[in-house]
Every structure is written in C-alpha cells, then in structure tokens.
Amino acid sequence: MSTSNIKNDVFQNISLTAVMNTVLDGLIIIDYLGIIHAFNPSAVRIFGYQPNEVLGKNIKMLMPEPYQSAHDSYLTNYLESHTPKVIGIGREVKGRRKNGEIFPMDLGVNEMNVNDMVMFVGTVRDITERKASEASIERYITALKQSNQELDDFAYIASHDLKEPLRGLSNNALFLKEDWGNKLNEDAIKRIDRMIYLAGRMEQLTNDLLYFSRLGKQDLAISEAPLEDIVHDVTSMLDAVIVEGSVEVKIVNPLPTVTCDIIRIREVFRNLITNAIKYNDKPLKKIEIGSMENNTFFVRDNGIGIKECFYHDIFRIFKRLNTEDDATKGTGVGLTFVKKIIDRHHGSIWVQSEMGQGTTFYFTLPQGLKDDRNTTYYAH
Ligand code: ADP
Numbered sequence: 555m556s557t558s559n560i561k562n563d564v565f566q567n568i569s570l571t572a573v574m575n576t577v578l579d580g581l582i583i584i585d586y587l588g589i590i591h592a593f594n595p596s597a598v599r600i601f602g603y604q605p606n607e608v609l610g611k612n613i614k615m616l617m618p619e620p621y622q623s624a625h626d627s628y629l630t631n632y633l634e635s636h637t638p639k640v641i642g643i644g645r646e647v648k649g650r651r652k653n654g655e656i657f658p659m660d661l662g663v664n665e666m667n668v669n670d671m672v673m674f675v676g677t678v679r680d681i682t683e684r685k686a687s688e689a690s691i692e693r694y695i696t697a698l699k700q701s702n703q704e705l706d707d708f709a710y711i712a713s714h715d716l717k718e719p720l721r722g723l724s725n726n727a728l729f730l731k732e733d734w735g736n737k738l739n740e741d742a743i744k745r746i747d748r749m750i751y752l753a754g755r756m757e758q759l760t761n762d763l764l765y766f767s768r769l770g771k772q773d774l775a776i777s778e779a780p781l782e783d784i785v786h787d788v789t790s791m792l793d794a795v796i797v798e799g800s801v802e803v804k805i806v807n808p809l810p811t812v813t814c815d816i817i818r819i820r821e822v823f824r825n826l827i828t829n830a831i832k833y834n835d836k837p838l839k840k841i842e843i844g845s846m847e848n849n850t851f852f853v854r855d856n857g858i859g860i861k862e863c864f865y866h867d868i869f870r871i872f873k874r875l876n877t878e879d880d881a882t883k884g885t886g887v888g889l890t891f892v893k894k895i896i897d898r899h900h901g902s903i904w905v906q907s908e909m910g911q912g913t914t915f916y917f918t919l920p921q922g923l924k925d926d927r928n929t930t931y932y933a934h
Contacts, residue, residue: 580678585671588613588629600659600680602652613676618650633672641665641674649678658685702770709767713760720760724753755885759872762887766871769894774815776923781809781851784816785843788823792831801831806844809851813923818895823853825888826915830855832884833913849901852916859909868905869893892917899923 574581580597584590590613593605601608601616608615614622632641644662651657660679665672727749735743782805789796789803796803812819823843830841834857842854860868860875867873874886896903896917907913 577677578679580676580680582613582616582676582678584613584674584676586629586633586673588625591673597678600651600678601649607652616649618648618656621647646681649680657682706767706770709763710771713763713767716760717757717764720753720757724750724757727753758885762885763871766887766890766894769818769891769898774818774898774923776813776815778811779814779816779819780811781819781845784820785809785823787820788827791824792827795828795831800837801839801841803827803841803843806842809843809845812849812919813921814899814919815895818898819919822892822895822917825892826853829888830857830913833857846916848918849921850916850918852914854912854914856912859911860905860907860913861909862907865905865907869903 574592574594577594578596580600581592581594582590582597583592590608590611593603593608598604603616614625617625641663644660647659647661648656649659649661658681660681662677663674665674667673727746731738731743731746731750738746785805795801827841827843830853831839834855836856840856843852844854845851864875868875869889869892871890872886873890874884892915893903896919900920900923901918903915903917905913905915
C-alpha cells in the first residue's frame with residue numbers, strides 16, 4: 555500500500571483505551587478543576603498508584619511543593635487569561651510517587667474539549683535515569699576541568715620555581731670557567747661548556763613549559779580575523795628564512811574570515827610553516843596553505859615526512875623525532891602549543907604524511923566561538 559492510500563482514520567478503528575494502555579508515557583486526563591478522570595498503566599508504573607487510588611482525586615496529589623500549592627491558581631489563571639506555562643509547551647517538573655519519592659519528569663499538557671467541558675491531557679515521562687547520567691557526566695567534566703587546572707598550575711609553579719636554581723647553576727659554571735679557566739685543562743673546559751649548554755637548554759624547556767601552562771590558564775581573546783592577513787603576517791616575519799632557504803609559500807584558495815584568538819592562531823600558522831621549512835630536504839621547499847569545507851584548514855609541505863606511528867606522538871610535549879644533532883632546531887613543543895591552541899578553540903588537528911614526499915597538517919576552527927569575555931561573534 556502506498557503512503558498516499560493511507561487515511562488517517564485508524565483512530566476510528568482503535569479504541570482510546572487501547573492507545574492509553576499501550577503508550578510508554580504516562581497519560582493523565584484531568585478536568586478544569588484538576589480532578590483526575592483517566593490514569594493509564596504507564597502512569598501507574600511511574601507514580602505507583604492504582605487507578606482507583608487517584609481517579610476522582612485532585613492531580614495535586616502527584617506533585618511535591620511548590621507545584622502543589624501553585625496548581626489551583628495556575629489552572630484558574632490559565633482558564634481566565636489563557637497564558638500557559640506548561641499547557642501546549644511542555645517542561646521539566648518534579649513529580650511525587652506514592653512512596654513519597656520525588657522525581658524529575660518531562661510534562662506535556664494539552665487542552666481539549668470534551669462535551670463542551672475543558673479537559674487537559676498530560677503526558678508524563680520519568681527522566682530520573684537521564685538526569686542521573688547527565689549529573690554524572692557533569693561531575694566528570696568538573697573533575698576533569700579541575701585536574702586539568704591543577705596540572706596547569708603544577709606546570710606553572712614547577713617551571714617558575716625551577717628557573718632560579720637553574721640560572722644559579724649556569725652562572726656558577728660560567729664563573730668557574732672565567733675565574734679558574736686558566737688552571738683547567740681542555741677536557742675540563744669542554745665539560746664546563748657542556749654544563750652551560752645543557753643548563754641553557756633546560757632553561758629553554760622550562761620557559762616552554764611555563765608558556766604551555768599559561769596557554770591553558772589565559773582567556774582567549776576572540777574576534778573576527780581574516781585568516782589570509784594572519785598568514786601574510788607570518789610569512790612576512792619569516793621573510794629572511796624564506797629567501798635564504800628557497801621556500802615558496804602559496805595560499806592555494808581564498809582563506810575566510812574566522813572567529814578566533816588572532817595572536818594564538820598566528821602562532822599556529824607560524825609553528826606549522828616553520829616546521830614545514832625546517833623538516834624539508836628539498837632544494838625548493840614548497841608550502842601550500844588552504845581551506846576546505848567544514849572550517850578545515852591545512853598547511854602542506856614537500857618535506858621529509860612523518861612515519862604513521864608518530865602521528866600522535868608528535869603532539870606530545872618535548873617529543874622530537876630527530877637526533878641530538880638537530881637540537882638547535884627546536885625543543886619539541888611547537889606542535890604541543892599548536893594542539894593546545896586548537897583545542898582551546900574547540901577544534902581538532904591531525905596529520906597525514908608520506909615519507910620523503912611531504913606532510914599535511916589539517917585543523918578545524920569551529921565558528922560562533924564564545925569569547926571568554928562574554929561576547930559571541932559569528933562569522934559572516
Ligand atoms: P620542534 O620543531 O621544536 O622539534 P614540534 O613540536 O614543532 O617541535 O615538532 C615535533 C616533531 O615533529 C619535530 O621534532 C619533527 O620531528 C616532527 N615534525 C613536525 N612538523 C613536521 C613536518 N612538517 N615534517 C616532518 N616532520 C615534522
């Protein structure tokens with residue numbers, strides 16, 4: 555039978571009682587005084603009352619305070635002014651079971667006319683389980699936020715407090731070399747130099763850690779930003795590197811205006827573009843920047859590539875895939891910063907690569923982001 559042949563006359567063949575007995579929601583019919591006229595099996599299951607215990611009684615018996623006291627005046631108000639709070643709208647309220655237990659429920663009420671008498675039919679859905687799982691998700695989120703905050707605080711304090719003894723160490727090594735250098739042999743001098751270098755490197759790492767924890771603590775300053783301008787800013791800052799290393803940076807399709815923290819997103823592009831140049835062994839280093847659907851952007855290079863087994867590791871703090879000789883190239887934090895910034899914009903970042911051929915970093919920047927200073931901006 556085609557749908558067009560189906561007539562909406564099934565109700566003529568099915569009794570109202572059959573429907574009332576079958577629906578999963580509790581169905582309760584009351585008159586304009588609030589007296590219960592019908593109470594289906596689902597309502598029995600939800601409230602724990604048998605029909606004979608509620609029929610002819612006021613609906614208020616199924617409500618806790620303050621709904622109970624307010625109900626009479628609510629019905630009167632509705633009948634006089636027809637301004638509904640629940641009727642025709644539906645909302646979340648509290649119900650009371652026979653055993654006294656108060657529970658959350660979704661209530662929908664509609665008015666109907668039966669033999670010229672105003673009646674109301676209410677549908678009741680027990681949402682105790684849904685509310686409990688919502689509350690437990692809420693608790694997990696709060697605990698997670700707190701533990702993230704504590705981690706950021708810890709990183710901040712640790713890196714801040716480590717800086718002073720570290721500088722002391724480095725200064726003392728320098729003094730040792732200056733004051734006693736002429737009494738030490740070449741090997742001893744080499745070791746002192748190594749100590750100074752390592753202390754400097756550790757200072758760089760603590761600074762990075764400090765910056766990383768700040769990224770988690772500071773509010774984003776969201777505004778509308780033309781991505782194209784941001785990329786031009788970055789490439790003009792990298793001009794010397796670009797000329798020196800024979801680099802070609804191309805924006806392959808127009809980049810839109812997005813809502814983001816400009817300074818942070820500039821940092822994202824700076825890191826990705828610098829990496830595309832650094833980890834590139836080709837005589838002409840080609841970098842393509844572009845946008846795709848769903849607010850997805852990419853930075854593509856023709857560099858050395860990344861093995862698939864490292865696709866996740868590279869975003870870990872201090873993780874580098876290169877040997878010690880490359881140490882001057884970085885500390886292994888760039889991509890960690892990038893990921894943190896994208897995370898804070900509620901976006902995601904991932905990588906695709908082919909060894910020897912090149913790498914593409916993709917990231918999304920969802921729109922309509924809320925500014926941490928309570929203003930919402932939407933992109934055009
Ligand atoms: P850093 O550049 O300071 O080492 P990053 O966090 O920016 O730190 O990058 C982590 C590692 O990921 C790098 O050491 C490098 O091995 C690898 N990597 C990052 N970007 C690229 C790229 N475009 N091509 C190849 N390897 C890359």
